[in-house]
Amino acid sequence: MSYSIEIDQLSLSYKNTDFKAINNLSLKVKRNEVLGLLGPNGAGKTTLISMLTGLQRPDKGKIFIEGLETSANIHEIQKILGVVPQEYALYPKLTAKENLQFFGSMYGVDRKILKKRIDEGIEKMGLSKFSNKRIDTFSGGMKRRINLLAGVLHEPKLIFLDEPTVGVDVQSKHVIIEFLTSLNQAGTTIVYSSHLLHEAQSFCSRVAIIDHGEIQVEGATKDILVSEGRVKSLEEIFIENTSNSK
Template sequence: MIQINQLSKKYKGAEFFSVKDLSLKIETGEIYGLLGPNGAGKTTLISMLTSLLKPTSGSFTINGLNFKENKNQLKQLIGIVPQEYALYPTLTAFENLEYFGSMYGLKGEILKNSILEHLEIMGLSKFATKKTATFSGGMKRRVNLIAGILHQPKVLFLDEPTVGVDVQSKNVIIDHLKFLNQQGTTIVYTSHHLIEAEVFCTRVAIIDQGEIIIKGIPSELIKTQAGANNLEDVFLAQTGKALRDYA
């Protein structure tokens, strides 16, 4: 589904590459986790794959479409759930979803019914006419997710989709993502929740300083890393325990 070939990104004025000669293959129907410390290059990579950032060099295809020649077609295939809330606070949940759904070409009863169905699934039906500025973090995360999946994308990119939410919201989000995956959606997911990633992802790649340092099936990575009991142990063994604060 996704073929990445020696993809690199260096921001203007930056000393180092944020992503450096990265190559990766993600199969159709996978839940692929991109894991790494702060500043490792995860969000930059997703931003390139979703055409929000132009690569410095390298190439990639999604469903056989080249990002240089088929940019508009490629955008129609994907859904994006960013780390920051991509919602208009003065609009209601329904109005936000109506706006984002229309951007994907949905309209009329099809759009209305899709919004109502997803609000019901996410436990938000009774808040449909409330402004999102009044919502809790978990509620905003759920609306944020709906906005990225209304058009039934082939590939869904998730950047920290459960950060800062309550356990109940996290459970609803993960359960629905598993359902979408069972229906055929390929998922590319970044997170700092390594326990979550361990059970959620079919495969993962640990990225540091813009490069993949290890990749594979979580259970196999744990077995092959000396002394590791879980994915967090693998992560720390590969990236070290030094703090990764950056400004």
């Protein structure tokens, strides 16, 4: 079995406290999966992703990304990761194309290859006629599309997404999910964090619900939705297994 992510008994406490942000957490993500990492605010999702991307070190436990242990290989690992934050990581006074040229060059993508990827990406996002418009003239949905492109220009093997469709119009949401689906079908593993449970239910092949720094429910989406002889929604499963219901 090939895994993109392997987490073994991971723990992290807040500084000068005994409170564990992540508590003895283990999880495996297969290559080419779409994992929905779900949980209420403060559950530990952001902390976990920070450790997976090398921004924080765990107190104990091990993380392997594409077979490489993060503690010894984080710089090599970061080259194959794409991170798309909820906040726009864009320069408002630059055009869409200028933003993408900047981020692509930061990743070290060859200039000719980068131009081709930018042109193709902008076309797939339905923004070709806006490519030379400044980002500060874009709608929220258009910014989200460019924000996503900026994080994948180096064709990462593994992408972390934080609320990639929050606050966008229906058309932009459709374009973004369609684009992400095409990346996944081409072999990219995706870790998707969102509060949009209906979207997660249809988009994610696997789900892990985290609360109090621990995995409460984990499995193939189609399997965890069947409980006690009936089909439940992901929202029902979420409410039953997080602290707001206890």
